[in-house]
Amino acid sequence: MTFDIEIKNLSLYYRQFTALNDISLNLESGRIYGLLGRNGAGKTSLLTLLATFRKVKKGSIQIDGEDPFENAAVMQHIAFHYEADYSELTENIKDMLNSAERYRPYFDRDYAHYLADRFKLPLKKPIKKLSRGMQSAFEVTLGLASRTPLTIFDETYLGMDAPAREIFYRELLEDQASHPRTIILSTHLVSEMDYLFDDVIILDQGRIILHEDYETLVSKGASITGAAEEVDAFVTGMTKLNEQELGNTKAVMVYGELADARRTEAQRKGLEVGPISLQDLFIYLTSEEARYE
């Protein structure tokens, strides 16, 4: 099973409202996708369709060449993890891990217990009595230990504190290296999580505005710093994301290919060329200015 995903001309409407607008996207198996978008962009809507929580009414989703909806053979290989409401759940972590083992074919019990220990989760406490952060840590434990070929995390880690999130990121990368699967991480923690992504998908107002390999994407942006007049002259005609001035020194973030010749020219003029972050690119690409350009 390759588990490649093909989304074609997918739209989703909530009555008159268009939440997803003609989305086409191919996801290759074995990669980690960062799904970014501002509040209300349509991330959860897209993920619930992928996870077969709702039926596709317009367009199509094919996973390994098949429609996954109500298709048990495919659905058992899709896991959707989100900040679930556990307020009624009386079972404890141990019970929940045992039941996950029954319906997740690749579930690794030892790894699940190792993760629960890393997150200091009390195995015998009812889930509803865990703190919010512990419930999130439990959810990511399930997500990692299930090793589901398509694993979706929709902001699952929001409740976790910074050290717990760090454990999650490390475990995710290590386990992905030994057990590759397709992972989608929907997040607003862009600067914290960018190094995890192989690919970046940006949704804006229900449309895909960008899908690119992470390295290629960040190589398209640069910050140019130096004497204000030299910087201004150098960036003329380029797409500027942001400008900052301190005395006579200016730093301008630009977006677009910067050929080697241009980089050499910058150096010759005493300008410093530095990288820019995915977060900066994301803020710019989803800004009101960029929308109406």
Ligand SMILES: Nc1ncnc2c1ncn2[C@@H]1O[C@H](COP(=O)(O)OP(=O)(O)OP(=O)(O)O)[C@@H](O)[C@H]1O
């Ligand atoms: N059940 C629903 N009925 C009507 N509108 C909905 C429903 N669910 C979502 N929407 C609307 O669809 C749009 C996309 O919502 P969605 O939850 O997919 O966004 P998101 O990118 O996940 O947002 P956030 O980052 O805030 O979680 C929003 O405008 C939202 O108000």
